[in-house]
Amino acid sequence: MADSNSRPNVLFVLTDQERYDASAPDGLPVETQAIDSLSSEGVRFQQAVTPISICSSARASLLTGQFPHGHGMLNNCHEPDAIRVDLPDELPTFSEELVAAGYDLTYTGKWHAGRDRTPADFGFSYLGGSDTHHDDIDEAFREYRRERGTPVGEVALEEAIYTGENPRDGDDGTFVAAKSTIDVEETRAYFLAERTIDAIEAHADGDRDGPFFHRTDFYGPHHPYVVPEPYASMYDPDDIEPPDSYAETYDGKPQVHENYLAYRGVADFDWELWAEALAKYWGFITMIDHQLERILASLENQGLAEETVVVHASDHGDFAGSHRQFNKGPLMYDDTYRIPLQIRWPGVTDGGATCSVPVHLHDLAATFLELADVPAPDSFDSRSLVPVLENSGEPADSDDWRDSAFAQYHGDEFGLYSQRMVRTDRYKYVYNGPDIDELYDLEADPAELQNLIDHPAYVDVRRDMRTRLVEWMDETADPNRVWVTDALETAS
Structure with a gap:
């Protein structure tokens, strides 16, 4: 338990689709x-998963410490098919x-956890960077760009990629990736870092x-993967190998997996095109990482590093060409469900520790x-990681910790299902x-290519996993x- 007389500050950095x-x-x-x-100075979690691979x-x-079926926001709140557009007032956060x-x-950047209720409704002083609910740009960032002489919406894009039959035609399809002609200092990632440093x-x-x-x-590395130099050419597509x-x-897989290739508009993408998009995705990750570096330097320069717990995580992952898929969807692969999580707690976490429990x-x-030093509400389906952090990344009593993780999906604009x-x-x-179940041996098949649900050698495993x-x-x-x-x- 944290000492109530020396409660630490907390800096929480969440990336989007990393x-x-x-x-x-x-x-x-x-x-x-x-x-x-952060990993070398704190604890890196090897088996962290998102409860659901969709933003809202x-x-x-x-916010709520609950699985989605508990808080009821089952799909994206901004879409016309949203099951719930805002969290209930009475739900503890x-x-x-x-x-x-x-x-x-304080809070800056993407929100997307409610259509009408904003960070201010949950106790945060909102410092800008978004329209406080989804992806639109607020006036603060627009003014920042105007002052720098590069107004939002007046910047040319190069090497653009779109989904659909013509990947270079922006008239139809989803915007995937491009090179921006602005300076790094004019990106929203840089702006959000500036707000954080402030x-x-x-x-x-x-x-x-x-x-x-x-x-x-941060808004990223969620698509569109739009980055300026030097990040746009930091990674050579010719050097990127297919996963x-x-x-x-898709043999032996649910039919929706193959359907999603056409639905997302990437059925005709070849590896050359994917590699070009991935080079931008990787560049986006590095650009955000460099902004995190600036933030951590500010903590140090202001003398706050030793009294601040720093947490980095992502809301969920991104297919980015794995399984030949784009974005995310009803495909519960590690590409989108396994997430990065690093926690640095000066004086408590051992540098370079790893946590292997789910x-x-x-x-x-x-x-x-x-x-x-605040007790969690009874409504939370959430277990504090403090005991793990205080014990070199592993629970003091492994028998007292679950050896599995649970996740769910409820559909999105493609249709609602469970x-x-x-x-x-x-x-x-x-x-x-509505379709065949899936079973994967992650040790023998980390790419999750072979569905073993009907394999006779895995009958006992299937039974055990269903019981779990x-x-x-x-x-x-x-x-x-x-x-x-x-x-x-x-x-x-």
């Missing part, structure tokens, strides 16, 4: 020096609990009562509260109500537990 393997030591060859420094739902889980405990909360300096100057909790939500999952055939993104909600997933360090099981899934659904009062339990009990 893959786990982008900063993993044995992952992609992407430069992430700032994230790596994951962000709502972060970690931010409101922190405010009540005397923390000063907040850090304000706290250091005593303008705000402490301790503080600051949250920075093992690019060999996907954790969830929304476990951060309970973690933030324990750091502040999926559930349970994942251990070795196996993954996915329940697909039912236990998670019961434990979290998942409203589908009755129907899923009946379906699994009658399955062969």
Whole structure:
């Protein structure tokens, strides 16, 4: 338990659609020096997963400490098919609990956890960078760009890629990637870092009562992967090799997997085009990492580093060509469900420690509260990571920690349907109500190419994983537990 007399500040940096393997030591060859420094000075979580791979739902889980079926924001709140556009007023959130405990909360960047209720409704002083609910640009950033002589909307793009039949035609399809002709200082990533540095300096100057909790939500590396030089050409597409999952055939997989190629407009993308897009995605990651480096330097320069817990995570991952897919969807692969998570707590975490037990993104909600010496509300489906941080990255009693993670998906604009997933360090099981279930041996097949759901050698594994899934659904009062339990009990 954190000492209530010396409660730390918290700096929380959330990226948007960043893959786990982008900063993993044995992952992609992407430069992430700032994230790596957090890993080397704190704890890197090897088995962190998002509760759901869609923006609004994951962000709502972060706030409420609940799985999506608990808070009810099952899909993106800005879409016309949104099940819930705002979180209920009565639902406890970690931010409101922190405010009540005397923390000063500031926030900059992407929100996307409500259509009408903004960060200010949850206890944050919002410092700009967005329209406070989705992806539009606020007046503060527009003015910043006007002052620099590069107004938003008046900048040329080069090397643009779009989905659809003609990847160079922006009249039809989704914007995937491009090179921007602006300077790095004119990007929104740089602007959000500036806003964060302003907040850090304000706290250091005593303008705000402490301790503080600051949250920075970067717009990226979510598509469109638009970056200026030097990031646009930092990675040579000719040097980027296809991932093992690019060999996907979709044999024995749910039909929606193959359908998504056409739905996302990438059925005709070849590897040359994917490599060009990935070079921009990787460049985007490095550009954001360099902004994080500036933020961490400010903490140090202002004398706040030793009393501030720094957390980096992502709301979910990005296919970025894996399984030949774009964006995300009803495909519960590690590309979108496994997330980066690094926590540095000076004087507590051992440098370079790793945590191998499964954790969830929304476990951060309970973690933030324990750091502040505040009990988590009973409504939380969230377990504090403080005991893990205090014990070199591993729980003191491994028998007291779950050896699996639970996740779900409820559909998006393609249609609403129900999926559930349970994942251990070795196996993954996915329940697909309207189609074939999935079972993967992550040790033998880390690319998740072979669905083993009907393999005779995995009958016992299948039974065990289904039992784990039912236990998670019961434990979290998942409203589908009755129907899923009946379906699994009658399955062969």
